[in-house]
Amino acid sequence: xxxxxxxxxxxxxxxxxxxxxxxxxxxxxxxxxxxxxxxxxxxxxxxxxxxxxxxxxxxxxxxxxxxxxxxxxxxxxxxxxxxxxxxxxxxxxxxxxxxxxxxxxxxxxxxxxxxxxxxxxxxxxxxxxxxxxxxxxxxxxxxxxxxxxxxxxxxxxxxxxxxxxxxxxxxxxxxxxxxxxxxxxxxxxxxxxxxxxxxxxxxxxxxxx
Numbered sequence: 781x782x783x784x785x786x787x788x789x790x791x792x793x794x795x796x797x798x799x800x801x802x803x804x805x806x807x808x809x810x811x812x813x814x815x816x817x818x819x820x821x822x823x824x825x826x827x828x829x830x831x832x833x834x835x836x837x838x839x840x841x842x843x844x845x846x847x848x849x850x851x852x853x854x855x856x857x858x859x860x861x862x863x864x865x866x867x868x869x870x871x872x873x874x875x876x877x878x879x880x881x882x883x884x885x886x887x888x889x890x891x892x893x894x895x896x897x898x899x900x901x902x903x904x905x906x907x908x909x910x911x912x913x914x915x916x917x918x919x920x921x922x923x924x925x926x927x928x929x930x931x932x933x934x935x936x937x938x939x940x941x942x943x944x945x946x947x948x949x950x951x952x953x954x955x956x957x958x959x960x961x962x963x964x965x966x967x968x969x970x971x972x973x974x975x976x977x978x979x980x981x982x983x984x985x986x987x988x989x
Contacts, residue, residue, distance in 0.1 A: 787832060788833060792960075800970070805988075816978070834868055835868065845930075847898045848869070848899070852891075852900065853902055854903040858903040872891065874889055877889075877890070889919060893919075898925055900928055904932050909951065929949055929951045930952050933955045961982075
């Protein structure tokens with residue numbers, strides 16, 4: 781893992797934006813009981829962290845999607861990061877609502893795109909990928925091209941991988957759950973026993989207690 785990504789992971793843990801606990805669980809809206817809670821919306825409140833994330837995402841997009849001509853933010857959490865990344869890459873920015881407006885022109889995509897543009901969408905967190913895939917499909921339905929999707933963090937669940945593959949949408953996360961727990965183990969923040977427990981959850985989150 782690159783130095784900047786390692787620094788971002790450390791910042792996320794230090795600022796308690798990512799929290800892990802081995803003996804208690806957080807409950808997701810889906811019903812999953814999890815030893816990890818990730819609130820990446822907090823990242824915009826930390827100037828150095830959000831700057832590092834923008835630099836890393838810009839570098840990732842430049843490497844993985846060099847033909848990108850528009851940066852798109854997925855409402856709402858992806859919008860501020862898309863603005864920062866678009867500024868760094870000197871590219872136009874748009875954002876995609878979760879659904880079309882119920883008034884005015886009824887737009888779901890705000891901003892200007894042409895049919896020849898290659899849009900890269902940014903979201904903060906990927907679990908199953910459902911919301912960002914819907915956003916990408918909205919862009920495609922409007923007649924535009926989606927080069928790919930990037931996120932700050934991904935749990936790396938097989939469901940997400942399958943969903944992106946089924947939708948034929950490339951996806952590249954900046955950081956993953958596997959990288960997170962490996963970094964915590966390498967820096968002695970968690971023990972081998974805790975690492976194994978966190979790994980077991982990742983393998984079968986629905987049945988983990």
